[in-house]
Amino acid sequence: MTDSDPYHRETYPLLVVISGPSGVGKDAVRKRMQERGCPFHFVVTATDRPQRPGEVHGKDYYFVSTAEFERMLANDELLEHAMVYGQHKGVPKAHVRQALASGQDVLMRVDVQGAATIRRLVPDAVLIFLMPSSEEELIRRLQERRTEDPQALQMRIARAREELKCLPDFDYVVINRDNKLDETVDQIMAIITAEKCRVRPRKIEL
Amino acid sequence: MTDSDPYHRETYPLLVVISGPSGVGKDAVRKRMQERGCPFHFVVTATDRPQRPGEVHGKDYYFVSTAEFERMLANDELLEHAMVYGQHKGVPKAHVRQALASGQDVLMRVDVQGAATIRRLVPDAVLIFLMPSSEEELIRRLQERRTEDPQALQMRIARAREELKCLPDFDYVVINRDNKLDETVDQIMAIITAEKCRVRPRKIEL
Numbered sequence: 001m002t003d004s005d006p007y008h009r010e011t012y013p014l015l016v017v018i019s020g021p022s023g024v025g026k027d028a029v030r031k032r033m034q035e036r037g038c039p040f041h042f043v044v045t046a047t048d049r050p051q052r053p054g055e056v057h058g059k060d061y062y063f064v065s066t067a068e069f070e071r072m073l074a075n076d077e078l079l080e081h082a083m084v085y086g087q088h089k090g091v092p093k094a095h096v097r098q099a100l101a102s103g104q105d106v107l108m109r110v111d112v113q114g115a116a117t118i119r120r121l122v123p124d125a126v127l128i129f130l131m132p133s134s135e136e137e138l139i140r141r142l143q144e145r146r147t148e149d150p151q152a153l154q155m156r157i158a159r160a161r162e163e164l165k166c167l168p169d170f171d172y173v174v175i176n177r178d179n180k181l182d183e184t185v186d187q188i189m190a191i192i193t194a195e196k197c198r199v200r201p202r203k204i205e206l
Numbered sequence: 207m208t209d210s211d212p213y214h215r216e217t218y219p220l221l222v223v224i225s226g227p228s229g230v231g232k233d234a235v236r237k238r239m240q241e242r243g244c245p246f247h248f249v250v251t252a253t254d255r256p257q258r259p260g261e262v263h264g265k266d267y268y269f270v271s272t273a274e275f276e277r278m279l280a281n282d283e284l285l286e287h288a289m290v291y292g293q294h295k296g297v298p299k300a301h302v303r304q305a306l307a308s309g310q311d312v313l314m315r316v317d318v319q320g321a322a323t324i325r326r327l328v329p330d331a332v333l334i335f336l337m338p339s340s341e342e343e344l345i346r347r348l349q350e351r352r353t354e355d356p357q358a359l360q361m362r363i364a365r366a367r368e369e370l371k372c373l374p375d376f377d378y379v380v381i382n383r384d385n386k387l388d389e390t391v392d393q394i395m396a397i398i399t400a401e402k403c404r405v406r407p408r409k410i411e412l
Binding site for chain 2: 006007009128129131132133134135161164165167168170171172173174186187189190191193194195197198199200
């Protein structure tokens with residue numbers, strides 16, 4: 001917006017962060033957004049956790065060795081990184097910078113701890129908290145997701161309770177209802193549309 | 207949001223203000239929203255200007271005499287009021303309060319001057335600025351709208367230029383393109399959806 005031409009508005013690509021407690025469905029939401037052709041650069045997270053059946057290297061995650069992950073960490077190549085359940089996850093900085101520089105909106109899904117880091121480093125990021133509709137629903141999803149011993153499940157439930165306390169650090173909260181993935185995506189896309197209509201647009205410095 | 211139950215979120219009805227320069231199409235947007243059944247209480251503005259062909263009393267405006275308008279003014283019954291081109295317009299407070307109290311989102315369209323008043327009185331209102339796609343487009347609409355002498359048209363164009371300078375006081379800007387009324391309404395509805403996802407919801411005190 002300049003005085004000389006009120007019809008011209010500066011716009012900047014957005015950095016959109018999808019987060020929420022373990023088990024809420026971050027990966028499923030990201031996948032549905034990709035299937036629907038939502039116009040984002042989808043950041044691929046690097047991790048040293050084992051590849052699950054059906055996951056594709058370079059699409060779902062960059063599956064790297066712990067040694068490689070530690071090398072990236074040491075070289076400050078990660079925008080944020082977290083150790084979750086003894087496994088590393090992190091977002092390669094270079095990918096985010098390249099996409100933003102090309103004018104693309106960037107979408108990344110990170111754990112709640114990672115979102116807090118991004119809020120600190122990139123205050124103008126759009127932080128969206130995916131929320132389960134109820135604790136029962138979250139527990140059901142954690143149980144379904146993989147076979148694990150009751151003690152690990154209890155640890156995940158306790159962790160999810162802690163993660164819910166981080167909600168006030170986010171901009172938006174979207175309830176990811178069971179079997180309503182498209183509603184979740186619709187709400188996320190509405191948030192993006194609204195952000196693009198802001199009179200004071202966010203400007204990412206990275 | 208309480209500590210005891212993170213799954214329970216307080217929500218409040220929104221006060222949405224649609225504004226923009228004379229001729230941008232505020233009435234047309236409001237009308238299309240009503241036709242599409244957008245779930246709002248649509249505030250009816252009181253005015254002492256003459257009824258135009260096709261306008262319905264109590265639906266498009268409350269058409270009142272200048273004496274009646276001045277009585278409402280004197281009794282402080284108006285949320286905002288403005289004298290535009292020698293004609294009064296104002297929003298009856300009681301209607302807005304009643305609708306909000308019943309839990310309905312309230313939508314009103316007001317002139318740019320009225321929006322500034324509402325921003326002062328109701329800081330948590332959602333202010334949306336409708337923008338023409340170009341000055342040529344705005345002039346064309348002003349010319350089409352009614353037969354008026356060239357001097358009056360020049361006055362309206364000059365006024366619109368002044369009104370565009372108020373854009374920074376608004377939250378959102380939506381370009382109302384020629385023959386794209388539904389796109390305009392879609393963007394407004396996306397803004398409402400996003401506002402309802404805010405972690406820190408707006409709370410109207412009136």
